[in-house]
Amino acid sequence: MDQHNWLPRGDAPVPGSTSAPRRAPPAGSLTLARQVMQYTREGIVIMDARGRVLEVNPAFCHHCELAATELEGRHITQVSKGLHEGRYYRRIWQRLQLQQQWEGEVEHITRRGEVVTHWLMLRLIHDEAGRITHIVGILDNISRLRQSEERLSFLAHHDSLTGTANREFLLSWFSRIRADLAANEQLALLFIDLDRFKPINDGFGHGVGDRVLQALAERLQQMVDANEMVARIGGDEFVMVWRDIDTEQTLFERAARLLERLEAPVRVDQHELSVGASVGISLYPKHGLEIETLLRYADTAMYEAKTYSRSHIALFDSDSFAQLEQRGRLAGDFRAALAQGQLFLEYQPRMDLASGTLPAVEALLRWHHPTLGLVAPDAFLPAARDAGLLGRLAEWVFTEAAQQQRRWHELGWRGRISLNMSGLEPELEQPRILRLIELLRARGVNPADFELELRSDFIMRRSESLLRVIEGFRAAGMAVYLDNLGHGRFRFDILKGLPVDGIKLDRGLLTEPLDAFDRSVIQALLLLAHTLGLNTVACGVESAGQLAFLREHGCRQVQGEWLAGPLASERVPGFIPALPGSAVPG
Incomplete structure (x- = not known):
C-alpha cells in the first residue's frame, strides 16, 4: 500500500469495522452544507475514497496557499510541501482504516519558508451499503497555539x-x-x-x-x-x-x-x-x-x-562538610552572641620605626562562646553571614570601637583605631557607609581618628560601586588601607589608581628565614608604595632579622609578636612600643 492507494476499494467494506457505517447525507442538504463551508474558519476538504481532492472551501485554500482549481484532483499528500516522510502518512491511513477516523498534527513549509503546524481531522463517509465513498478532512492552523504552549513550557522551565x-x-x-x-x-x-x-x-x-x-x-x-x-x-x-x-x-x-x-x-x-x-x-x-x-x-x-x-x-571534601555543619550550629548561636555581650575587641599595637611611637592599634574581633570558648573569626564570620547578621556585626564593631576610642581620649591616648573589616566587606555598600560614620559621630568621636582595612582580594576588583564606598569613608576623614597585600591576586596597574592611603604586607611574605624570592617581592612592594606616596605596614613580624630587613628597605610601620601580641583594651593607653631587650611598661 503506497500513499496513493491508502484505502481499500470504494466498493469494499472496511476490514475489522464494528461501528455502523456513516451514511451519506440526503442530496438536498448538500447545498446548505456547501454554503456553510464557504464561511467557516476551518479548512474543509472533501476527497474521494482514494484521497483525491474533490472539493475545498476558501479557508482550506488559504491554509494551503493554493487555489481551488490547483487543489482539485490532487492527492491529499501532494497538497503542500510537508516535513513528514511517506511512512508518516501510511500510519495515518492505516489508523483511518481501522478506526474510521484520525486526528493529529501535520506540518508544512509556507512559500515564505515558515513552518506551520495544522491540526487535521479525517473522517470516512459510507453509502447505504457500507462502502466508503468519501473522506472529509477539517484543517485548522494551530501555530500560534503551539507557540504559546512552547512559550509557557519555556517559562515553566x-x-x-x-x-x-x-x-x-x-x-x-x-x-x-x-x-x-x-x-x-x-x-x-x-x-x-x-x-x-x-x-x-x-x-x-x-x-x-x-x-x-x-x-x-x-x-x-x-x-x-x-x-x-x-x-x-x-x-x-x-x-x-x-x-x-x-x-x-x-x-x-x-x-x-x-x-x-x-x-x-x-x-x-x-x-x-x-x-x-x-x-x-x-x-x-x-x-x-x-x-x-x-x-x-x-x-x-x-x-x-x-x-x-x-x-x-x-x-x-568531607572536612569542608564537617566545617559547614559546625558553621550551621554557630549561625544559630551568633544572634545570642550579639545580644548577650559575648563579642569583644582586642587591639594589636603598630609601631612607627622612625619615631618608635604607637600611631595606631588594629581592632581584632573576638567571640567567647559559652561552651566552645574562644572562636576564631574565620569560623564565626561565615556563621554570621549565614545568620544574616553581617550588617549588625559591622555596626557593632564601629559602635564598640567608637566607645573605646572616647574612653582612651579621656585618658589622654591619641592614637588611631584601625578597623579590620575582613569578611565584612559585602556589607559596605553606599547606604551603610552613612550609617557607620554616623555611629562614630553620635558617640562623640572624629572619623579621622579611625582607619579602615579592606582585603586586597576585595579591593582589587575595582568597580564604580566599590570606589564610591572607599571615597565615602575617606571623605569623612578615615584613612583606608589595602590589607593582606601579597596574598591572592594583585595588579600593579589597579593599585596605581586606587584611592587608598596605605598598604599592609601580608604576614605570609615574612617567612623565616627570608628567602631571595620573598625579599624581592617585599622590596618591590615597598618601592612601589613609596613611589605612590602610600604608608607601609608589615604584619606578622616575628624576628630581629625580619625587622632589620624591613627597616633597611624603607618599611615605615610594623606589627607582630616581635613587638607585642593583641592587647586587652585596658592595656592600650599605657603601652609603650619597645623591641625585645627593652623594658615594656604597662
Missing part, C-alpha cells in the same frame, strides 16, 4: 530574567542526562555565587542589577555546550553542570577561565561594574548519585572558596 534553566528543569534534566552517561563518565556540578552583586543592586537599582545578571548569565551560557547545563537557582546563584571532565587539573583550569569571564567588568550605560564569583564544585558519581546531594556538597565547597580559597574555587 526557565528563568524569565536570564533565560537560563530554573531549578525544576535542572533536576529533571539531570535525571535524563545521568541515564545516558558512559560507564566511567564523570560530571562536575558547579555552584556559583556572585560576590558583589548586592551592592550593585542596592546602589544602582534593580534595573541595572537585572542587566548585570543577564550579561553574566550570557557569559555562563557561552561556556557550555549542548550537552551541558546552566541554571539560575537563586537571586545571584547559578549552577553549571559540565561533562567530559577527565582530571581535576582540567576541571580547575576550566573553572579558572570561568572565573575570569565573570570578573571582567560589565558595562551598563555609563557604568562599568565588576562582580566576580566564588565557585564550589562537586563530582558525580564520586561525591554522590543524586543531584540534591551534589548541590548541597557544591554549596559547601562554595562557602569554602568564599572564605578560605585564594582562587575562589574549591572542590568538595
Whole structure:
C-alpha cells in the first residue's frame, strides 16, 4: 500500500469495522452544507475514497496557499510541501482504516519558508451499503497555539530574567542526562555565587542589577555546550553542570577561565561594574548519585572558596562538610552572641620605626562562646553571614570601637583605631557607609581618628560601586588601607589608581628565614608604595632579622609578636612600643 492507494476499494467494506457505517447525507442538504463551508474558519476538504481532492472551501485554500482549481484532483499528500516522510502518512491511513477516523498534527513549509503546524481531522463517509465513498478532512492552523504552549513550557522551565534553566528543569534534566552517561563518565556540578552583586543592586537599582545578571548569565551560557547545563537557582546563584571532565587539573583550569569571564567588568550605560564569583564544585558519581546531594556538597565547597580559597574555587571534601555543619550550629548561636555581650575587641599595637611611637592599634574581633570558648573569626564570620547578621556585626564593631576610642581620649591616648573589616566587606555598600560614620559621630568621636582595612582580594576588583564606598569613608576623614597585600591576586596597574592611603604586607611574605624570592617581592612592594606616596605596614613580624630587613628597605610601620601580641583594651593607653631587650611598661 503506497500513499496513493491508502484505502481499500470504494466498493469494499472496511476490514475489522464494528461501528455502523456513516451514511451519506440526503442530496438536498448538500447545498446548505456547501454554503456553510464557504464561511467557516476551518479548512474543509472533501476527497474521494482514494484521497483525491474533490472539493475545498476558501479557508482550506488559504491554509494551503493554493487555489481551488490547483487543489482539485490532487492527492491529499501532494497538497503542500510537508516535513513528514511517506511512512508518516501510511500510519495515518492505516489508523483511518481501522478506526474510521484520525486526528493529529501535520506540518508544512509556507512559500515564505515558515513552518506551520495544522491540526487535521479525517473522517470516512459510507453509502447505504457500507462502502466508503468519501473522506472529509477539517484543517485548522494551530501555530500560534503551539507557540504559546512552547512559550509557557519555556517559562515553566526557565528563568524569565536570564533565560537560563530554573531549578525544576535542572533536576529533571539531570535525571535524563545521568541515564545516558558512559560507564566511567564523570560530571562536575558547579555552584556559583556572585560576590558583589548586592551592592550593585542596592546602589544602582534593580534595573541595572537585572542587566548585570543577564550579561553574566550570557557569559555562563557561552561556556557550555549542548550537552551541558546552566541554571539560575537563586537571586545571584547559578549552577553549571559540565561533562567530559577527565582530571581535576582540567576541571580547575576550566573553572579558572570561568572565573575570569565573570570578573571582567560589565558595562551598563555609563557604568562599568565588576562582580566576580566564588565557585564550589562537586563530582558525580564520586561525591554522590543524586543531584540534591551534589548541590548541597557544591554549596559547601562554595562557602569554602568564599572564605578560605585564594582562587575562589574549591572542590568538595568531607572536612569542608564537617566545617559547614559546625558553621550551621554557630549561625544559630551568633544572634545570642550579639545580644548577650559575648563579642569583644582586642587591639594589636603598630609601631612607627622612625619615631618608635604607637600611631595606631588594629581592632581584632573576638567571640567567647559559652561552651566552645574562644572562636576564631574565620569560623564565626561565615556563621554570621549565614545568620544574616553581617550588617549588625559591622555596626557593632564601629559602635564598640567608637566607645573605646572616647574612653582612651579621656585618658589622654591619641592614637588611631584601625578597623579590620575582613569578611565584612559585602556589607559596605553606599547606604551603610552613612550609617557607620554616623555611629562614630553620635558617640562623640572624629572619623579621622579611625582607619579602615579592606582585603586586597576585595579591593582589587575595582568597580564604580566599590570606589564610591572607599571615597565615602575617606571623605569623612578615615584613612583606608589595602590589607593582606601579597596574598591572592594583585595588579600593579589597579593599585596605581586606587584611592587608598596605605598598604599592609601580608604576614605570609615574612617567612623565616627570608628567602631571595620573598625579599624581592617585599622590596618591590615597598618601592612601589613609596613611589605612590602610600604608608607601609608589615604584619606578622616575628624576628630581629625580619625587622632589620624591613627597616633597611624603607618599611615605615610594623606589627607582630616581635613587638607585642593583641592587647586587652585596658592595656592600650599605657603601652609603650619597645623591641625585645627593652623594658615594656604597662
